[in-house]
Amino acid sequence: MSQSHTTFAKFLHWGFVILYVYGIFKQVNELDELEEKKILLFEILFASIFLIIVIVRYSYMRSFKTFLGAREPVHVVHYYFARSIHRAMYACFILLPLSGLIIAGLYAQGYTVNATPDEQQTIMDVALDLHGAVADISYVLIFIHILAAIYSRIKGEGVWSSMVPIFNEEKPTNNQVIKKIAALEEDIYHRVESVFSSKKK
Ligand code: HEM
Numbered sequence: 107m108s109q110s111h112t113t114f115a116k117f118l119h120w121g122f123v124i125l126y127v128y129g130i131f132k133q134v135n136e137l138d139e140l141e142e143k144k145i146l147l148f149e150i151l152f153a154s155i156f157l158i159i160v161i162v163r164y165s166y167m168r169s170f171k172t173f174l175g176a177r178e179p180v181h182v183v184h185y186y187f188a189r190s191i192h193r194a195m196y197a198c199f200i201l202l203p204l205s206g207l208i209i210a211g212l213y214a215q216g217y218t219v220n221a222t223p224d225e226q227q228t229i230m231d232v233a234l235d236l237h238g239a240v241a242d243i244s245y246v247l248i249f250i251h252i253l254a255a256i257y258s259r260i261k262g263e264g265v266w267s268s269m270v271p272i273f274n275e276e277k278p279t280n281n282q283v284i285k286k287i288a289a290l291e292e293d294i295y296h297r298v299e300s301v302f303s304s305k306k307k
């Protein structure tokens with residue numbers, strides 16, 4: 107019998123997905139919008155709550171192993187790869203509100219313009235670039251995360267069902283094509299592992 111994440115872990119995962127999607131859609135489009143005191147204060151409040159929830163979530167989830175629901179032992183390379191993607195996601199979820207708060211602080215200090223590329227750049231331009239870049243990286247990581255979850259569901263490893271409340275009558279696949287792809291995947295992990303272990307010698 108494979109293990110499942112706790113109800114609280116599922117609540118944090120899916121509650122946070124809603125918070126993140128809301129944050130992305132309600133985003134400030136132009137620096138000028140911060141002129142409105144109410145918007146500036148709302149952004150600061152939202153970013154602070156977002157940051158606190160990410161920290162609570164990370165602290166809680168640290169006690170659970172990656173691929174908690176997997177029925178079969180997971181290759182060490184696969185494990186580290188997934189864990190790195192999760193950590194990179196957390197790094198984005200911390201840097202996103204943090205760079206937003208830096209923008210708010212700089213705005214309040216009088217940095218109220220976003221220079222064009224040929225004008226002299228200020229610290230505000232650096233903060234805005236960082237904010238935008240982190241948002242873009244988070245989209246890529248979440249895309250990889252969702253694809254990996256769907257692929258794992260197709261293989262029927264048990265990981266999907268440990269976190270996702272739907273389509274969770276999961277059984278190991280009997281599809282020969284998927285089995286071949288999974289064998290190829292395992293082979294890649296073995297090769298990566300042997301590269302690292304031969305470097306260690
Ligand atoms: C269809 C959408 C999604 C599916 C099916 C899905 C599925 C999963 C599954 C199965 C896990 C558990 C992995 C494990 O046990 O190691 C997980 C963990 C995680 N998910 Fe998602 N996810 C989805 C969307 C998202 C989104 C949009 C975000 C970010 C906003 C996200 C962030 C995370 C993070 C950070 C973890 C790591 C949990 C931890 O160990 O702290 N997921 N997800």
Ligand code: HEM
Binds near residue numbers: 140202
């Ligand atoms: C968790 C909180 C936040 C999220 C999820 C978020 C998300 C985003 C995203 C996705 C963008 C678009 C980036 C791009 O198109 O390159 C953006 C832009 C922006 N954000 Fe945030 N943001 C957050 C907090 C803040 C805060 C606290 C401020 C400042 C009060 C802020 C100020 C801005 C500004 C001024 C822009 C427009 C940049 C431009 O002129 O191109 N954000 N934000």
